[in-house]
Amino acid sequence: MKRILIPAAALAMTAAASVQAGKSDDVLNVAFTKELENVDSYFNSSREGVVLQRAVWDGLIYRDPETNEYKGNLATSWEWIDDVTLELKLREGVTFHNGEPFDADDVVYTVNFVADESNGVKTQRNVNWMKSAEKIDQYTVRIHLKAPFPAAIEFLSGPVSMYPNEYYAEAGPSGMGLKPVGTGPYKVTSVEPGRHFVLEKYEGYHDSPKGQPSIGTIDIRTIPDVNTQMAELFSGSLDLIWQVPADLAEKLDQMGKFTVANESTMRIGYLTLDAAGRTGEDSPFTDVRVRQAVAHAIDREALVSALLKGKSQVISTACFPSQFGCDQDVTSYDYDVEKAKALLAEAGYPDGFKTEFYAYRDREYAEAIASFLNAVGIETDFKMLQYSALRELRMKSGSPVSFQTWGSYSINDTSAITSQFFKLGSLDDARDAEVAGWLDAADSATDPAVRRENYSKALKKIADEAYWVPMFSYNTNYVFTPEVTYTPTPDEVLRFTDMDWK
Amino acid sequence: MLRFILKRAGLAILVAFTVSLISFSLLFLSGDPAAAIAGEHASDQDIEAIRRIYGFDRPMLLQYWEWLSSALMGDFGESYYFKLPVAGLIAERLSITMTLGVCGISFALLTAVPLGVAAAIRPNSLLDRFALFLSVAGQAMPSFWFGLILIVVFSIQLGWLPPSGTATPLHFVMPTIVLGYYAMPAIMRLTRAGMLEVLSSDYIRTARAKGAPEGLVMFKHALRNAIIPVVSLAAVQMGFMLGGSIVVESIFALHGAGYLAWESISRNDLPTVQALILVFSMFYIVFTFLADVLNAWLDPRMRAG
Numbered sequence: 001m002k003r004i005l006i007p008a009a010a011l012a013m014t015a016a017a018s019v020q021a022g023k024s025d026d027v028l029n030v031a032f033t034k035e036l037e038n039v040d041s042y043f044n045s046s047r048e049g050v051v052l053q054r055a056v057w058d059g060l061i062y063r064d065p066e067t068n069e070y071k072g073n074l075a076t077s078w079e080w081i082d083d084v085t086l087e088l089k090l091r092e093g094v095t096f097h098n099g100e101p102f103d104a105d106d107v108v109y110t111v112n113f114v115a116d117e118s119n120g121v122k123t124q125r126n127v128n129w130m131k132s133a134e135k136i137d138q139y140t141v142r143i144h145l146k147a148p149f150p151a152a153i154e155f156l157s158g159p160v161s162m163y164p165n166e167y168y169a170e171a172g173p174s175g176m177g178l179k180p181v182g183t184g185p186y187k188v189t190s191v192e193p194g195r196h197f198v199l200e201k202y203e204g205y206h207d208s209p210k211g212q213p214s215i216g217t218i219d220i221r222t223i224p225d226v227n228t229q230m231a232e233l234f235s236g237s238l239d240l241i242w243q244v245p246a247d248l249a250e251k252l253d254q255m256g257k258f259t260v261a262n263e264s265t266m267r268i269g270y271l272t273l274d275a276a277g278r279t280g281e282d283s284p285f286t287d288v289r290v291r292q293a294v295a296h297a298i299d300r301e302a303l304v305s306a307l308l309k310g311k312s313q314v315i316s317t318a319c320f321p322s323q324f325g326c327d328q329d330v331t332s333y334d335y336d337v338e339k340a341k342a343l344l345a346e347a348g349y350p351d352g353f354k355t356e357f358y359a360y361r362d363r364e365y366a367e368a369i370a371s372f373l374n375a376v377g378i379e380t381d382f383k384m385l386q387y388s389a390l391r392e393l394r395m396k397s398g399s400p401v402s403f404q405t406w407g408s409y410s411i412n413d414t415s416a417i418t419s420q421f422f423k424l425g426s427l428d429d430a431r432d433a434e435v436a437g438w439l440d441a442a443d444s445a446t447d448p449a450v451r452r453e454n455y456s457k458a459l460k461k462i463a464d465e466a467y468w469v470p471m472f473s474y475n476t477n478y479v480f481t482p483e484v485t486y487t488p489t490p491d492e493v494l495r496f497t498d499m500d501w502k
Numbered sequence: 503m504l505r506f507i508l509k510r511a512g513l514a515i516l517v518a519f520t521v522s523l524i525s526f527s528l529l530f531l532s533g534d535p536a537a538a539i540a541g542e543h544a545s546d547q548d549i550e551a552i553r554r555i556y557g558f559d560r561p562m563l564l565q566y567w568e569w570l571s572s573a574l575m576g577d578f579g580e581s582y583y584f585k586l587p588v589a590g591l592i593a594e595r596l597s598i599t600m601t602l603g604v605c606g607i608s609f610a611l612l613t614a615v616p617l618g619v620a621a622a623i624r625p626n627s628l629l630d631r632f633a634l635f636l637s638v639a640g641q642a643m644p645s646f647w648f649g650l651i652l653i654v655v656f657s658i659q660l661g662w663l664p665p666s667g668t669a670t671p672l673h674f675v676m677p678t679i680v681l682g683y684y685a686m687p688a689i690m691r692l693t694r695a696g697m698l699e700v701l702s703s704d705y706i707r708t709a710r711a712k713g714a715p716e717g718l719v720m721f722k723h724a725l726r727n728a729i730i731p732v733v734s735l736a737a738v739q740m741g742f743m744l745g746g747s748i749v750v751e752s753i754f755a756l757h758g759a760g761y762l763a764w765e766s767i768s769r770n771d772l773p774t775v776q777a778l779i780l781v782f783s784m785f786y787i788v789f790t791f792l793a794d795v796l797n798a799w800l801d802p803r804m805r806a807g
Contacts (some may be wrong), residue, residue, distance in 0.1 A: 045541035046509030195757040223755040231653045231665040
């Protein structure tokens with residue numbers, strides 16, 4: 001459902017009166033916008049799922065979102081035996097929400113289950129780098145990798161969480177989705193699939209780097225319409241909403257009734273250009289000057305300040321700056337209409353040309369980008385498709401220009417973005433073997449210096465050749481009542497353990 | 503009469519399956535189902551694996567046949583998205599939609615029929631004008647806007663009603679009004695027109711002439727006859743409400759079957775969409791069928807059709 005601006009303004013104007021005082025019931029009411037498919041974190045691929053995953057389960061390792069430092073969580077220490085074997089010492093005395101004690105058997109069962117492709121874990125790349133796990137003793141395990149995988153620690157501190165072996169063997173993904181059991185700071189007391197989740201503080205939570213939960217109950221309802229979410233906030237029946245669009249967040253901020261916090265996310269928006277001529281050998285985008293002209297044509301500063309706002313930043317790399325290996329020292333194209341026109345003329349298009357321009361989300365950004373292209377003479381035939389339809393098109397035959405975004409599934413490593421798109425896969429519009437080679441080297445090397453060097457080479461060439469036109473990073477707005485204290489983190493994960501009553 | 507019913511029932515079932523075949527093929531046209539299920543972060547291999555596991559690489563007609571044969575055995579399969587049996591998922595969501603639909607149509611009938619009768623008794627009076635204004639406004643106001651205005655007034659300003667959700671009967675008050683208001687104008691205008699026509703007929707004049715009390719004339723003689731087309735209209739409206747309350751369900755966060763259908767289409771959740779379409783077309787067909795039978799029972803001339 002699209003937002004409707006007029007009632008939103010009306011809502012904002014009439015919100016004067018009733019924010020309930022005091023959270024005496026110790027219940028934090030939160031809204032999700034999207035229906036979550038399955039609480040079992042291996043069988044969903046949405047942001048809402050990650051939020052619940054971090055609350056209900058724990059990983060072996062934890063990455064501090066402030067310092068990016070890796071800390072032990074269910075494991076207390078770890079050590080590489082060789083390139084493909086990681087040995088971990090497990091924390092003793094941890095129990096799952098159902099009373100099952102946590103030990104090596106749980107790790108072995110979880111890893112072996114999720115690494116087996118036939119069990120159908122939804123996002124295979126989160127787990128398919130692991131071959132198996134092996135129990136050394138009750139509190140020592142080894143995880144065997146299929147091939148050297150330097151981002152292993154990052155994945156173990158992110159999407160790979162530990163499940164209770166006895167319970168999971170019996171309940172399976174659908175049972176786990178309805179009655180989740182983990183070791184995390186919150187236990188799930190009620191699930192109405194897709195629309196209502198109730199979490200309660202787990203009193204027996206171990207001494208984890210996530211911190212201890214403070215708020216007693218988290219009540220999450222799915223409310224698809226953002227205007228309705230605002231109405232709930234105004235009437236006091238919601239305490240926290242997130243992913244609030246920039247214009248509404250601005251209005252809420254001006255009212256002064258709520259705390260509006262903005263944080264960047266890892267998602268970046270970019271144009272991918274048909275450098276390889278997949279849509280036809282005579283595609284204008286096969287000429288590097290045309291691609292550079294596109295880069296010069298777009299006023300990225302204006303997009304950020306007028307549309308995205310908040311903590312969004314202009315991006316020049318084919319990765320998010322905080323990611324490991326994302327070298328910022330690459331060619332950046334300033335906004336210069338004359339230069340763009342001159343480059344087009346040089347390439348043989350003094351009067352510009354006409355091209356199809358595809359997008360699948362954020363229509364207002366895409367339209368703004370299209371108007372920048374029109375201004376230098378590139379006439380756009382704008383087509384907004386469903387995500388799955390655009391993906392099908394791009395996999396089969398590519399697209400001349402397409403506005404894409406990528407969130408790196410919150411993995412703080414360049415392999416989660418650049419390597420996904422420039423290694424000659426079906427979404428690689430550049431098809432540059434040299435770039436692919438550097439990325440291969442970077443992805444499989446264990447020496448950080450070697451990785452950095454190779455990512456840097458690849459990113460520099462991608463920028464020089466303007467295969468992509470990276471534009472901006474996304475941000476998200478969190479709005480909560482004055483009774484709640486919370487500082488959001490840049491990874492777009494709601495952390496209930498970091499929330500408290502004022 | 504029995505032959506008429508059987509003929510209509512057979513036709514109804516054919517319509518239902520034609521609808522489901524068309525919707526099945528439309529879903530394939532609206533984007534790669536494997537890419538939709540795999541989600542944005544899926545790699546090419548993920549999508550290929552899903553294509554294989556779900557069998558999207560096979561001919562579409564074969565896939566349809568498989569779905570159809572298990573559906574006929576009462577097995578609607580598992581939702582691709584929720585990984586839960588479709589039957590249970592729909593049953594749960596449908597109870598919300600049906601509650602809303604019954605409340606909505608009741609609200610519409612209870613307000614529209616008395617207003618229509620009152621307007622017909624005194625045509626062109628102030629009351630008639632007011633009724634006309636209400637029905638024009640009802641037709642013109644988009645339900646998302648009306649819904650939000652109600653929320654602003656009754657939840658935020660007055661604090662009387664909860665803005666969204668399904669926890670208590672109070673949660674259904676505003677959705678009922680919004681949904682019912684949409685059906686009200688047509689019912690009211692039809693009641694008014696029917697009453698005006700009947701009131702000017704000979705037998706009403708006769709009834710009045712023989713000295714029957716005005717109330718008896720109105721309700722026993724006139725309304726009973728005028729209400730016949732309203733019954734079939736209400737049946738059709740009811741069918742619409744059970745399948746088409748997507749906007750209302752979304753604004754008031756009701757998570758009924760209409761919203762489920764809407765979301766399932768964008769997720770390419772074939773088993774859920776197929777089952778819902780079957781259920782919705784069944785509703786529509788059953789209500790239209792009931793209206794046909796009712797009309798045929800009331801008016802033997804229609805049985806010939």
